[in-house]
Amino acid sequence: MPVATLTEIPVKKQIRIALRNCGVINPEKIEDYIVRDGYFALGMVLSEMTPENAIGVIKDSGIRGRGGAGFPTGLKWEFASKSMSEQKYVVCNADEGDPGAFMDRSILEGDPHTVLEAMALCGYCIGANTGYIYIRAEYPLAIARLKTAISQAREFGFLGKSIFGSEFEFDIHLKYGAGAFVCGEETALIHSMEGLRGEPSLKPPFPSESGYLGKPTNVNNVETYANIPVIFLKGAEWFSGIGTEKSKGTKVFALAGKVNNVGLVEVPMGITLREVIFEIGGGIKDGKGFKAVQTGGPSGGCLTEKHLDTPIDYENLIACGSMMGSGGMIVMDEDDCMVSIAKFFLDFTVEESCGKCSPCRIGNKRLYELLDRICTGKGEMPDLDRLRNLSEVIKDTSLCGLGQSSPNPVLSTLNNFYHEYVSHVEDKKCQAGVCRDLLEYFIIEENCVGCTACARACPVGAISGERKEPHLINPDTCIKCGACLEKCKFDAVILR
């Protein structure tokens, strides 16, 4: 999706920090970035601040990681700076594996220098001279722009030896990911960088103690980095003035689904879902009713009407049974079947589980199978208890964040839309009309003229009725091929 989608969305209620330059500057010209105060923060920090002071600024700003977990960035930098080692690394996590997410890509394509500047700042703070950007190979434009930006920055002396005439030396290289979702998890990412199988390992040790090649490594997300230079320029106090008590600044969301305006939005923490969906997003498409919103990517939870006025921040989303994740936001309307939605997301996690730990490897598969049974009319009431228990155990026992969150779509839909599960299981009905196996072909008596076209089309002879009399479909014989619906010229055959 082109960066241009940004401008199509109403800017009201939005604050642009991470996206401040996107669509505004020419990302291939370092001069454009410099004109907008680019590399000023780096120059200022190198000449005026000790690493400790600079880390203090980040801590005071209250910024937390935008990659999902929301860990305080200043604290992370402090850990890395205190880890004793000759060699340390700064890593930018640009794996962006959430389907439908493109905030990191937009930043890298629209404003690559801000990430480079932030990584150099981080290098100064923690005492590292080498940075790596781990980027998925499927982002060729972002890669090209990063390459251009890196060579420009080297030319201008913002990367390389004695930056701004100081003793500080820093350079950045690219590493390419093969696009596995779990490779975005920081330990898996580091293993992948090392050429090993991209699977997570237990923490501790955290990367800040033992990361790339066993050296202290600071891993941050693209969007996190994009905030850093501005924090130095405008001050910690300014930044912490935005947002809620525990979640400062802004968050970029990829608004998608059944809303009128889709695309990236950058909003202050503390904004409500209602404001995002109805004011910025312009409400539900085609005048339909709002049903749910899923935040946090494939393993986020589905929130409902009752959550619409909750201020969005890390803690609140978790309390509602979802999470911030990397900022996916998918809106659903009355035509969406929540059981199918849960199954859809589980399908993704089953594909993306790395296979290392048993609850995630096998458990998610079993969750999927249960959901599939329910969607195809084979579900029984005890299956719902099993779904819940399995979900809870998978969350409770999985090794990494993927398994620890993958049941969220199931649990949140069980909690918020239990009645839909029950009607799938007990009445064998899918109210939203999504689960094909639960639908039946039905002839509306009033519309039927008795032309017999349907009866002649039916390959299994499931339709009976006298000529010129309303016809009837025998649901036990019907194989749901849809031939009757196609043949009927009077809109008498429906799926219900």
Add this chain to the structure above:
Amino acid sequence: MDRVKLTIDGRAVEVPAGTTIYKAAKELGIDIPILCYMDLKDLNIENKPGGCRICVVEVEGRGNLASSCSTNVAAGMVVKTNSMRVINARRTVMELILSDHPKDCLSCAKSGNCDLQDMAVKLGIREIPGQEYAEMSTYRLDTSPSIIRELDKCIMCRRCETMCNDFQTVGALHAVNRGFESVVAPAFEMNLEHSPCTYCGQCVAVCPTGALTEVDHTSKVISALNDPTKTVVVQTAPAVRAALGEEFGMEPGTRVTGQMVSALRQLGFDYVFDTDFAADLTIMEEGTELLGRLTRFMEGDEEVKLPILTSCCPGWVNFFEYNYPEMKEIPSTARSPQQMFGSIAKSYFAEMIEVDRKDMVVISIMPCLAKKYECQREEFSVDGNPDVDYSITTRELAHLIKQANLDLAKLDSDDFDAPLGESSGAGVIFAATGGVIEAATRTAYEIYTGKVLEKVDFEQLRGMEGIRSAKVDFDGQEINIGIAHGLGNARKLLDDVKAGKSQYHAIEIMACPGGCIGGGGQPLHHGDASILKARARAIYAEDRDKPIRKSHENPYIKKLYEEFLGEPMSEKAHELLHTHYFDKRKKIFQV
């Protein structure tokens, strides 16, 4: 070291900082169940992927459960290992693992010896909810000369991977594919046969399930025994007698030499012989070769390459042929004792009893899986007739004995047959790391110095350290000896040799931990390395009890040279007892 106080299941315990919850609980006698975790302490091998999640416990103040095998204690921690939440989680995880595991326990090679089965018993699993519609992950069956991989039964504990990579540095097995399809396999999902696998069998030795097992030849042995036209000869490797008892419930380290001979006789073998005899023969050949090379080296012959490497371990030979083919002139050319035995049995002994070699079946009982492959090597056959027909493991022998309704413990002791059943103590210690070189030293010393060796026990060559070095005084001439067990350790010594940095005159290498006593065909140690030590003690005790402890003093060996071979390294000896090596690197990954 700092000590940390914590509470586990309501009881206080104090342990050194850095201890895991699992180990801290052990101090209190609380046995948290583990499945993938494996700690082979003496070998410095720990498998700790934290993958099975069976060992989870509740830690107060923590959001999710913690895997106790891999979570360190912290001061003031309050841990519960048996709360409702933990028990439910553990059972549910176990049910999940079982839901993706075949249910053919009754006919599985590991039945009764399977960690997964034991865990199901321990956790009291009675049903697997939803099994009727649970899809199972499947993988093709892979059969190689030594090992069968039946990965439908793999639980992804990764123990095999740890052994093959960290301990052996062979790198034949890695986790491949993702999610539900994950398995452990050679690169490009080749069959094991086309991988760098050495058939050391250490992966089989630690696999908790029936996913990795040996190729079973017991039925072929039974057929041979029941074929009246065949003379069936059996040889038993030294390590077998120190471990076979474990299969019959005896304490590790119980020697069962005599009962084993008795059992073999009752099974119907026509001649019950001892590989130890061939070990003595190996010493004659290898020792002579060593002395020859050493003498020429001392005299300044530049063509002579040192160190000389032992060659009696076929897993090690495979490793060498794959990884260091450019140095294939360095190992001794002496065949392994198994093959020396086969060769002598089907020539010298066959002539003696006037049986055509085609009518003789030689079976070997080995602690080893690589021997299954070794006896199939083309160079060890005559006109397509192999010197050793079938090699079976200690475990397979135990099955044979049980099938014959024999209880090893209740059998009387019996003696090996002559002439190929007589051995010295030197032949016995071949079973333990350092034993081959000690045996060689006993003989080489006397031949080199012309003096009688007063003290035959070379304690400095024994032990469990992965790499050991020792100096032996040959009457003023100092001999530097290196010893490695485990191929990772061997690699370190070999890299030095390759770089021209090695100071050794001779190096002994065995592929398995502890030497053959820890072979891939031995009764499973289930992660308890102390069992290996007990077996080593048994081996050295057997050596001590032998009236003859030097190979060259074995009267039957002397007779063999007098009547048949002539001299060590004679032409005939070369033909029957020596071999040459191949460059196998080219063969890898070629199908």
